[in-house]
Amino acid sequence: MVELGDDSVIYAFGPEMPPVLTVPSGATVRIRTKDCFGNQVQTPEDELDEIDWDRINPATGPIFVEGAVPGGALKVAINSIELDGQTASCTGEGEGVCGDRFSAWSTKLCKIEDDHLIWNDKLSIPLKPMIGVIGVAPAGQPVNCGTPGSHGGNMDNTAIGAGATLYFPVAAEGALFGLGDMHAVMGDGEVSVSGAEVAGWATVTLTALPELSVPDPLIQTATHFGVIASAESLDAAADRAVHEMVDLLCDRTDIGADEAVMLLSLVADVQVCQMVDPEKTVRFMVPNYVLDALGFEL
Ligand code: CA
Ligand code: ZN
Numbered sequence: 001m002v003e004l005g006d007d008s009v010i011y012a013f014g015p016e017m018p019p020v021l022t023v024p025s026g027a028t029v030r031i032r033t034k035d036c037f038g039n040q041v042q043t044p045e046d047e048l049d050e051i052d053w054d055r056i057n058p059a060t061g062p063i064f065v066e067g068a069v070p071g072g073a074l075k076v077a078i079n080s081i082e083l084d085g086q087t088a089s090c091t092g093e094g095e096g097v098c099g100d101r102f103s104a105w106s107t108k109l110c111k112i113e114d115d116h117l118i119w120n121d122k123l124s125i126p127l128k129p130m131i132g133v134i135g136v137a138p139a140g141q142p143v144n145c146g147t148p149g150s151h152g153g154n155m156d157n158t159a160i161g162a163g164a165t166l167y168f169p170v171a172a173e174g175a176l177f178g179l180g181d182m183h184a185v186m187g188d189g190e191v192s193v194s195g196a197e198v199a200g201w202a203t204v205t206l207t208a209l210p211e212l213s214v215p216d217p218l219i220q221t222a223t224h225f226g227v228i229a230s231a232e233s234l235d236a237a238a239d240r241a242v243h244e245m246v247d248l249l250c251d252r253t254d255i256g257a258d259e260a261v262m263l264l265s266l267v268a269d270v271q272v273c274q275m276v277d278p279e280k281t282v283r284f285m286v287p288n289y290v291l292d293a294l295g296f297e298l
Pocket of ligand 2: 036132181182183194195197
């Protein structure tokens with residue numbers, strides 16, 4: 001299997017990024033990632049106002065996938081996530097939902113033991129490993145790795161874990177894929193502005209789908225299929241995700257928009273990914289059994 005180390009990182013997704021690795025469509029790559037602080041917070045003495053903020057939110061890559069072309073899609077199957085043994089969490093002035101309460105940064109380091117994060121001697125939290133930043137080059141201006149969008153990026157979506165498959169709209173030759181910012185566990189919303197930030201390895205299979213056109217990232221999990229949309233507000237992001245799912249059903253099944261909307265209202269869930277980044281992210285998730293009954297296929 002091909003491995004990619006974490007010395008090749010980007011801080012923005014852009015169409016002009018020089019690739020650090022080229023792989024054939026269908027290749028599986030094991031990718032080393034730094035945490036969102038660029039691994040700069042390792043001890044309780046590492047203050048967030050003293051780190052190099054130009055090295056925040058690194059994504060490892062970019063990877064050029066042969067056969068990925070603008071107008072098509074890149075399929076990314078997440079095979080596994082391996083975490084290092086220590087996480088860092090933070091909040092601070094003006095950050096997250098409660099940034100009005102604070103005048104300085106706070107950080108908390110936690111150890112991972114077996115399948116739990118050790119918060120303190122009374123509380124350990126079951127791990128739910130996920131990838132915060134994952135995406136491809138957008139068209140046009142580069143997008144900072146702290147910001148999500150139609151290209152993916154900092155979506156901070158708890159459904160993006162091992163076993164999930166993503167579909168990204170390709171805007172640049174080779175897609176120029178990258179990922180980073182893994183979390184050992186995070187709640188929907190990411191209210192403090194961080195998850196349990198952790199370095200590690202992600203193993204993904206990258207497949208070019210030149211015939212598939214998608215407006216925003218799609219996600220397939222063991223139980224659900226969804227659209228992931230980012231916008232300036234949660235309301236706007238949810239609107240977009242729902243409309244795009246209705247369009248998918250109208251295009252790919254024999255039901256009309258009115259029936260699709262009534263059906264989705266009964267079975268599909270609007271779920272918050274994150275509400276703390278420059279754009280907010282929502283996923284709209286439909287159970288697989290519903291799509292199977294409709295004969296839906298991508
Ligand atoms: Ca993030
Ligand atoms: Zn993160």
